[in-house]
Amino acid sequence: MPSKKETIAINKILEELVLISGLSGYENNVRDYLIKQLKNKSLNTNTDILGNLICTLKGDPKLPSVIIFAHMDQLGFIVKKIEDNGFIRVERLGGIPEKALASQDIVIVNNKNKLIRGVIGNKSHHATLQDEKYKVTPIKDIYIDAGFKNKKDVLNNGINIGSPVTYAPYYKNLSNNNVCGSSIDDRAGCAVILNVASSLIKIKKRPTVHVVFSVQEEFNLRGVLPVINSLKPDIAIQVDLTLTSDTPDMNNSSDVELGAGPCISLFSFHGRGTLNGVIPHPSIVEIFEKVAKSKKINLQRSVASGILTDASYVQFANKGIATIDIGFPMRYSHSSREVCNLDDLINLKNLILGVIDKISNKLQLTR
Numbered sequence: 295m296p297s298k299k300e301t302i303a304i305n306k307i308l309e310e311l312v313l314i315s316g317l318s319g320y321e322n323n324v325r326d327y328l329i330k331q332l333k334n335k336s337l338n339t340n341t342d343i344l345g346n347l348i349c350t351l352k353g354d355p356k357l358p359s360v361i362i363f364a365h366m367d368q369l370g371f372i373v374k375k376i377e378d379n380g381f382i383r384v385e386r387l388g389g390i391p392e393k394a395l396a397s398q399d400i401v402i403v404n405n406k407n408k409l410i411r412g413v414i415g416n417k418s419h420h421a422t423l424q425d426e427k428y429k430v431t432p433i434k435d436i437y438i439d440a441g442f443k444n445k446k447d448v449l450n451n452g453i454n455i456g457s458p459v460t461y462a463p464y465y466k467n468l469s470n471n472n473v474c475g476s477s478i479d480d481r482a483g484c485a486v487i488l489n490v491a492s493s494l495i496k497i498k499k500r501p502t503v504h505v506v507f508s509v510q511e512e513f514n515l516r517g518v519l520p521v522i523n524s525l526k527p528d529i530a531i532q533v534d535l536t537l538t539s540d541t542p543d544m545n546n547s548s549d550v551e552l553g554a555g556p557c558i559s560l561f562s563f564h565g566r567g568t569l570n571g572v573i574p575h576p577s578i579v580e581i582f583e584k585v586a587k588s589k590k591i592n593l594q595r596s597v598a599s600g601i602l603t604d605a606s607y608v609q610f611a612n613k614g615i616a617t618i619d620i621g622f623p624m625r626y627s628h629s630s631r632e633v634c635n636l637d638d639l640i641n642l643k644n645l646i647l648g649v650i651d652k653i654s655n656k657l658q659l660t661r
């Protein structure tokens with residue numbers, strides 16, 4: 295059971311991370327925050343041309359090296375057209391669910407990095423026709439009202455075609471250490487690996503570990519690839535959400551529950567055009583299972599279609615990389631109110647630390 299102190303600490307970090315707007319390709323504010331946090335722990339970082347943030351903790355060079363990564367970007371929109379009357383049209387960036395958009399609070403990041411608040415318009419109820427009542431408005435008909443008088447007013451406020459837009463940053467605590475936020479995917483993963491990095495400082499005997507906060511995952515699932523190509527790790531651990539099936543709308547399609555512990559993905563697959571997925575390396579699965587058992591952490595098992603992460607591409611880099619997707623249970627993915635549990639995050643961090651501790655020369659990566 296995580297201590298109250300640990301829960302308070304991760305709650306604070308997660309809240310701060312979620313309250314930053316960081317669209318795919320525009321991760322700068324999230325990156326700056328993380329650099330500051332790592333610097334406070336005397337950890338050095340560097341970035342690459344895409345904006346990936348890399349924190350390398352050097353260890354025994356004779357042991358297989360590890361990359362642990364989570365994406366710092368979030369999905370959202372890009373300004374596509376500014377109407378003469380000041381309303382703003384947008385294009386989707388990432389898997390934005392159109393049915394979750396009516397009346398949403400959003401922010402537009404202007405050319406001075408200032409957040410301009412707006413709302414997605416929802417046709418007045420009194421004027422809604424019978425056949426419109428149960429219809430989802432497609433993205434092409436969606437518009438943002440930020441209170442501007444006309445096009446000139448929009449431009450004068452530093453907004454133009456190409457400006458990034460996200461859900462308005464939002465965070466709140468629910469009962470039983472559950473939390474709700476606008477970008478739990480994957481700031482919760484960032485919070486977990488940030489804690490992993492600071493805990494690793496104290497551990498002397500271990501492999502080299504690269505803790506990486508990656509970019510553009512929600513855009514094209516390949517933002518982390520330059521890091522993989524330059525660092526050439528032997529093992530890759532990807533940290534992101536695992537879908538729960540414990541809400542009334544998920545029809546018990548899996549056994550994954552919120553608050554019941556971290557998750558290991560045994561199979562992910564995405565067909566439509568992508569044709570990719572991850573079947574994790576058996577030796578890494580074995581370590582995770584052993585460590586969970588010895589640390590008495592309940593490890594939930596996930597098999598999911600329609601889900602994909604950067605890890606699908608990472609596994610094919612270089613000579614091949616022993617890859618695994620590890621997650622925290624999460625509800626309401628890609629909506630503006632995603633829900634996760636703080637104890638799950640702490641248990642996930644402890645699990646990862648235990649796994650790093652078990653990486654030895656005896657580990658069989660070739661098959």
Ligand SMILES: [Zn+2]
Nearest residue numbers: 479480534535
């Ligand atoms: Zn994600």
